[in-house]
Amino acid sequence: MTDDFYMQLAINEAWKHQLLTYPNPAVGCVVLDKNGKILSISSHKKAGFMHAEPSAILQALCTISSEFASSFLREYQMSFELKSQNITQTLENENLDAKFCYDFILKNHSNLLKGASAYVTLEPCSHHGKTPPCASLIANLGFKRVVIANYDENEIASGGVKILKEAGVEVVCGVLSKLGSELLEPFMAWQSGNFSFFKIALSANGVATGGVISNQASRTHMHALRSVCDMLVISGNTVRIDRPTLDTRLTKDGKSPDILIYSRSKNFDKSIPLFGVKDRSVSISDSLKSAFDRGLVMFEGAQGLLNALPNEVKWVLVYQSSTLKNAQNLISERTFEPLHSVKFDDDTATWYRIR
Amino acid sequence: MTDDFYMQLAINEAWKHQLLTYPNPAVGCVVLDKNGKILSISSHKKAGFMHAEPSAILQALCTISSEFASSFLREYQMSFELKSQNITQTLENENLDAKFCYDFILKNHSNLLKGASAYVTLEPCSHHGKTPPCASLIANLGFKRVVIANYDENEIASGGVKILKEAGVEVVCGVLSKLGSELLEPFMAWQSGNFSFFKIALSANGVATGGVISNQASRTHMHALRSVCDMLVISGNTVRIDRPTLDTRLTKDGKSPDILIYSRSKNFDKSIPLFGVKDRSVSISDSLKSAFDRGLVMFEGAQGLLNALPNEVKWVLVYQSSTLKNAQNLISERTFEPLHSVKFDDDTATWYRIR
Numbered sequence: 256m257t258d259d260f261y262m263q264l265a266i267n268e269a270w271k272h273q274l275l276t277y278p279n280p281a282v283g284c285v286v287l288d289k290n291g292k293i294l295s296i297s298s299h300k301k302a303g304f305m306h307a308e309p310s311a312i313l314q315a316l317c318t319i320s321s322e323f324a325s326s327f328l329r330e331y332q333m334s335f336e337l338k339s340q341n342i343t344q345t346l347e348n349e350n351l352d353a354k355f356c357y358d359f360i361l362k363n364h365s366n367l368l369k370g371a372s373a374y375v376t377l378e379p380c381s382h383h384g385k386t387p388p389c390a391s392l393i394a395n396l397g398f399k400r401v402v403i404a405n406y407d408e409n410e411i412a413s414g415g416v417k418i419l420k421e422a423g424v425e426v427v428c429g430v431l432s433k434l435g436s437e438l439l440e441p442f443m444a445w446q447s448g449n450f451s452f453f454k455i456a457l458s459a460n461g462v463a464t465g466g467v468i469s470n471q472a473s474r475t476h477m478h479a480l481r482s483v484c485d486m487l488v489i490s491g492n493t494v495r496i497d498r499p500t501l502d503t504r505l506t507k508d509g510k511s512p513d514i515l516i517y518s519r520s521k522n523f524d525k526s527i528p529l530f531g532v533k534d535r536s537v538s539i540s541d542s543l544k545s546a547f548d549r550g551l552v553m554f555e556g557a558q559g560l561l562n563a564l565p566n567e568v569k570w571v572l573v574y575q576s577s578t579l580k581n582a583q584n585l586i587s588e589r590t591f592e593p594l595h596s597v598k599f600d601d602d603t604a605t606w607y608r609i610r
Numbered sequence: 611m612t613d614d615f616y617m618q619l620a621i622n623e624a625w626k627h628q629l630l631t632y633p634n635p636a637v638g639c640v641v642l643d644k645n646g647k648i649l650s651i652s653s654h655k656k657a658g659f660m661h662a663e664p665s666a667i668l669q670a671l672c673t674i675s676s677e678f679a680s681s682f683l684r685e686y687q688m689s690f691e692l693k694s695q696n697i698t699q700t701l702e703n704e705n706l707d708a709k710f711c712y713d714f715i716l717k718n719h720s721n722l723l724k725g726a727s728a729y730v731t732l733e734p735c736s737h738h739g740k741t742p743p744c745a746s747l748i749a750n751l752g753f754k755r756v757v758i759a760n761y762d763e764n765e766i767a768s769g770g771v772k773i774l775k776e777a778g779v780e781v782v783c784g785v786l787s788k789l790g791s792e793l794l795e796p797f798m799a800w801q802s803g804n805f806s807f808f809k810i811a812l813s814a815n816g817v818a819t820g821g822v823i824s825n826q827a828s829r830t831h832m833h834a835l836r837s838v839c840d841m842l843v844i845s846g847n848t849v850r851i852d853r854p855t856l857d858t859r860l861t862k863d864g865k866s867p868d869i870l871i872y873s874r875s876k877n878f879d880k881s882i883p884l885f886g887v888k889d890r891s892v893s894i895s896d897s898l899k900s901a902f903d904r905g906l907v908m909f910e911g912a913q914g915l916l917n918a919l920p921n922e923v924k925w926v927l928v929y930q931s932s933t934l935k936n937a938q939n940l941i942s943e944r945t946f947e948p949l950h951s952v953k954f955d956d957d958t959a960t961w962y963r964i965r
Contacts, residue, residue: 256648291647293611459928459946460939461816573814577948577962584815584939591814593932593956601948603958607932 258402261285261293261374262431265307266404268298269376269438270595273606274452275301277483277551280442282377284311289370289399294318297346301483305353308379308389312368312396313356314346319367327359357386361395369397376435378407378428381414390415394422403428404435409446437594444569445550451488452570453554453561453609454480459577461584463557469574472599475505477574482509485549490560491518491539500528501555511535512553515546517560543567558585564609570594571609577601613757616640616648616729617786620662621759623653624731624793625950628961629807630656632838632906635797637732639666644725644754649673652701656838660708663734663744667723667751668711669701674722682714712741716750724752731790733762733783736769745770749777757782759790764801792949799924800905806843807925808909808916808964809835814932816939818912824929826860827954832929833860839867840904845915846873846894855883856910866890867908870901872915898922913940919964925949926964932956 262285269283276282276299283298284307294315299307317324324342331337334355337345345351373379379389379401386392393401401424407413419426444450454477456468469477481487482503489501494516503509514529514537521539523530530537538545546552547567554560554568561571571591591607598604617640624638631637631654638653639662649670654662672679679697686692689710692700700706734744734756741747748756756779762768774781799805809832811823824832836842837858844856849871858864866887871878871894878885878894885892893900901907902922909915909923916926926946946962953959 256651260648287647288645290643290645292642292645293615293648296611457815459816460812460941461814461934462939577946577960579816579940579942579944579946581941581943584817585934586815586936587934588936589934591932591934593958596951596958603948603951603960605932605958 258374258427258430261287262376262402262404263434264293264296265374265376266431266434266438268296269307270606271597272298272300273438273595274441274480274551275483277441278302278445280377280439282307282375284308284376285374286311286315286368287372287374288315288319288368291372294371301350304350305356306380306389308373308375309353309357309360309386309392310346311373312360312392313351315371316360316364316367317342317346320365323363323365323367326363330359331355353386357392360392364396366397370399371396372400372402373398374402374430376404376438378403378405378413379415379419380407381418388415388418390418394419394424398424400425400427402430404431405429405439408443440569441551449547449550449552449567451546451552451554451568452572453556453564453568454572454574455557455561455585456574456576457585458580459575460579462580462582463585465580465582468576468580470576470600470602473574473602473604476599476604478503478505478509480553481512482506484512484551484553486515486546486552487512488515488517488543488546488552488554490556491516491520491523492559493556494518494523494527494529498527500532502532513537515540515543517541517543558587561585561587561589564589569608571607573605573607574599575603575605577603613729613782613785616642617731617757617759618789619651620729620731621786621789621793623651624662625961626952627653627655628793628950629796629835629906630838632796633657633800635732635794637662637730639663639731640729641666641670641723642727642729643670643674643723646727649726656705659705660711661735661744663728663730664708664712664715664741664747665701666728667715667747668706670726671715671719671722672697672701675720678718678720678722681718685714686710708741712747715747719751721752725754726751727755727757728753729757729785731759731793733758733760733768734770734774735762736773743770743773745773749774749779753779755780755782757785759784759786760794763798795924796906804902804905804907804922806901806907806909806923807927808911808919808923809927809929810912810916810940811929811931812940813935814930815934817935817937818940820935820937823931823935825931825955825957828929828957828959830860831954831959833858833864835908836867837861837864839906839908841870841901841907842867843870843872843898843901843907843909845911846871846875846878847914848911849873849878849882849884853882855887857887868892870895870898872896872898913942916940916942916944919944924963926962927959928962929954929957929959932958
């Protein structure tokens with residue numbers, strides 16, 4: 256198979272955690288052994304969690320060697336209070352201590368990944384944060400080849416390719432770079448101050464109104480998105496009609512974002528649940544300026560807000576259900592350009608660029 | 611990676627040619643070398659074309675050995691008039707002579723696939739048609755392991771697993787069998803007489819009316835579907851309003867299907883283009899009975915026909931564009947259960963089971 260094929264797998268994996276990694280970029284990584292067999296497909300899942308590369312490397316080592324996997328699980332359980340007993344669940348779901356994993360990999364890899372290849376959607380980092388650089392880890396493990404979609408333009412993190420090349424690793428850059436750039440768009444935007452997107456749920460026949468439209472999996476994802484957002488913007492009309500809570504109850508340890516109610520009138524019934532959510536500030540304004548001062552902002556609403564969106568709002572996330580609703584559809588003059596779709600059970604969530 | 615991962619790749623590949631293989635089943639196949647590296651992903655593309663397994667095997671051998679690839683291309687060009695000069699194009703696009711390919715593989719494989727694995731969505735066939743059985747080919751090439759989603763229940767073709775096991779091949783059956791069965795539903799239905807489906811194009815906000823909605827890639831696919839259908843059913847109203855041609859001009863060598871106009875009145879302006887298409891019979895009836903006597907039938911229409919569909923129509927194919935249209939949406943009381951989606955540039959084609 257071609258480099259494009261493996262990079263597409265890495266890109267698809269990264270999109271599953273798009274925005275959820277804020278303020279970090281969404282990054283995916285695929286590791287192949289020296290014979291070209293896929294060992295792992297992983298991604299960066301959340302700020303504070305492992306980067307995509309060590310996550311995929313840890314998974315790859317556990318795939319190759321059950322001995323490595325069981326000794327990792329045993330030592331991790333000894334060092335930390337870990338509920339999961341199963342290595343697959345542990346690798347997928349837990350916020351593993353990055354430093355511990357990095358050190359464990361370096362100490363126990365036994366050259367199992369000598370001659371391996373990695374496909375990474377973004378240049379591996381070169382900076383010492385909680386762990387040493389990802390690029391050094393890859394070089395230390397004896398990887399033969401690293402394929403990258405895009406260079407990292409962040410001054411602190413860039414330089415990974417240099418580290419890899421100096422260690423004798425073959426580096427190919429620019430594979431599916433257009434798709435890789437689309438994946439990075441939010442990251443580039445919030446690094447320059449702000450990334451704003453509009454979220455809406457639609458039935459299969461385009462209805463946005465009349466009660467809950469998206470399924471449980473979509474709504475859980477949406478609560479996880481709310482939880483990483485700095486601010487949520489909603490129109491005064493929607494607040495008055497829907498009387499929403501706008502919290503993150505469907506996620507574990509969710510943080511409810513600040514709210515900006517976009518409205519001329521400042522008069523609201525304060526018994527509307529959103530005003531009662533803890534640790535949240537609610538502001539009411541007929542200007543959106545304060546929203547674009549925040550890093551990651553989600554606009555929630557329906558037809559009215561969609562058609563009033565300023566140009567600062569770059570993307571639309573549509574949760575589209577597979578059911579038809581007997582009601583009037585959403586109408587808009589805006590143009591949607593599809594970027595990527597993810598399935599949530601029978602719903603399809605599609606990210607669009609909006610024009 | 612798990613068996614599920616590779617089987618999903620095979621299933622996805624097969625769906626790209628769903629119905630287009632009529633009267634054969636849609637089948638996908640993935641070949642891995644003895645080290646677990648993916649060599650090829652292929653499918654049965656059309657009746658008369660190679661089965662999925664020899665197609666994937668030929669592609670795999672060309673991937674492993676450029677010598678094999680160039681000698682195949684050379685000998686093929688000598689034996690047949692072949693326009694394509696490029697091996698990739700040849701494998702993907704040409705209706706290669708199955709007998710020639712089968713014999714060439716058997717004569718020239720040089721044990722390159724010894725120890726390989728295959729993932730096939732349907733039990734490899736055991737019958738001698740234009741070529742000897744696929745199961746024998748796999749066994750003769752020294753495959754170590756074959757993973758299958760579903761047994762073939764067709765009496766003539768079944769028995770492939772027996773051939774494989776007798777040759778010492780490890781066979782695993784039932785991987786992703788539910789998804790594999792969904793893929794086979796049309797095949798099972800037309801083997802029992804008839805498979806009927808409804809096709810519609812919708813804008814992102816559910817509009818089915820007002821001129822062309824789907825893009826060129828979707829319409830080309832739809833013409834290819836028409837070309838394999840025995841009959842096309844359309845409502846009298848649509849014929850009067852749209853004055854359609856209902857031909858297959860966007861496909862090469864397309865055959866325009868017979869038409870049943872579903873209408874009480876037999877009165878139609880015979881200058882409507884569909885009546886002028888060559889080699890086609892057009893009938894007008896207020897009964898759909900004659901449609902369900904045919905093997906593969908496509909219903910084309912909009913809201914009226916959708917809501918009047920009898921239970922014999924099992925699936926709906928929705929070509930959904932990414933653009934919003936400023937018009938009233940399609941309304942229906944029917945329930946759609948999504949089965950699989952395929953991208954056509956910015957359009958998404960989704961197959962649904964309809965209830």
